[in-house]
Amino acid sequence: MRAEDLPEVRRLPLFRDMLHANFEQLMQGSYAQLFPAGLELIRQGDPADFLHIVLEGAVELHADWGDNRCTMAVVQPVGTFILAACIKDAPYLMSARTLERSRVLLVPASDLRAIFRRDPEFAVSTINELAGAYRAVVRHAKGLKLRNSRERVAAYLLKQSRMAENADSFILGVEKRLIASYLGMTPENLSRTLRGLEGNGVTLRGQQVTITDRAALAAVAPPDRLIDGPDPGGATAGVSLPPPTRVNPAP
């Protein structure tokens, strides 16, 4: 892997506190790889061999059952995914595919398991990472069960707004059909719902989202820290909600 990536990886909450020697060893067995867009990195059901870390690009985690497919999360740099499967040495519960050309660091699961057994700091980091990931999924499940699709969309927009640098005008970083799948609805339904939300404090033009009346939007779906997160105590990497969005220059 490129030497210049090391500091960034080292700075991840998961690796930040471990002993240097152990970090070195972990990285020695790892390798970064460049993948084209649309490539299936892992397939659900396969044995978990590598912890994946997205260095560049974006990766979708999705699940399939019969003919149905749904997006569970989008991981962006620098985020890790499928940590739990590696730890349990169990089959992946989700598939992963690149949304764009992406560089991914692959860390052997066996090394991982060996090292947190002898590096207490790393063990604690792993515990925190997993606890954060767990809470992220619980929040996702809560959103699915407690909110209808209109409310989920409104809450999603508000959350993206919070994460954007310019909270009042940002662009959706992902295809709408992916957002729809993430929110547990069809693209058609999302499209109509978005249109229905104009007049509730949002304006849309393509990927462009402008919040004109935050209170009105919040009235559709009162934001709740216990659903929309994040934990007060810092961002949860790993399986997170769809990507932070970039600011966009005024037209």
Place this chain on the structure above:
Amino acid sequence: MRAEDLPEVRRLPLFRDMLHANFEQLMQGSYAQLFPAGLELIRQGDPADFLHIVLEGAVELHADWGDNRCTMAVVQPVGTFILAACIKDAPYLMSARTLERSRVLLVPASDLRAIFRRDPEFAVSTINELAGAYRAVVRHAKGLKLRNSRERVAAYLLKQSRMAENADSFILGVEKRLIASYLGMTPENLSRTLRGLEGNGVTLRGQQVTITDRAALAAVAPPDRLIDGPDPGGATAGVSLPPPTRVNPAP
């Protein structure tokens, strides 16, 4: 706490491998308490002070948003819950209430955090517990997003059947409205769906479930290890699916 409970707690995957001295210390700060049925043990949003372990009875984990409420899990002996919140020292994402008279062991979160920092075995156990809990929620979310209500009900029955001692005839251990909420549907819808499933290999009389044609039921919702679990490598305690059911004597 009662001395006779100690061995059972000690046998939990979470505590099995830790040093005896540390287990002792952990238990010294803990206390078991008997609660009546229907009592709210914890309320979502409150700070996480104690890891909870159900020794007797049954506890429902549920979430609220506005006027909506949904069941996220039912924990039965001997199972732990809200480990993640304790670890992150963050607010509970779910509320908990006793479904029946229950005895619960309360372990101070601060002790927990202190001890897994110095007991590597306990740290590893915690990691495994969390990884299992994470995967359980992911499976739950997958079920919600990939299956319609009819399929969820069929899969639920099949799963309960697998967990029962007599797989072909068992009783639902929980109120139906609770099951409905867990499955993300209304009690009315569950009732109709259950009726609709007669003729697909199931017979119902009250809480009594009899599977007459497993294949027919499985045809409604093909079981999938990646949704219905469990992990091949052993039962995941903590936040698990609704309770194992007891066998029932033939009428």
Place this chain on the structure above:
DNA sequence: AGACCAGATTGACATTCATCAATCAGGCAC
């Protein structure tokens, strides 16, 4: 036994949501 009560069921109805099909719009290759 009888009254009572929470939960379950049923029916009628409204709403949400998915599906199918037909455009529409924007980006990219040539």
Place this chain on the structure above:
DNA sequence: GTGCCTGATTGATGAATGTCAATCTGGTCT
């Protein structure tokens, strides 16, 4: 620029699910 291709949108429709209200049922208490 033109053609094409994917994703987005829109419309029409039906299926799935929620809601409200009215029983029904099983168990508990007295």
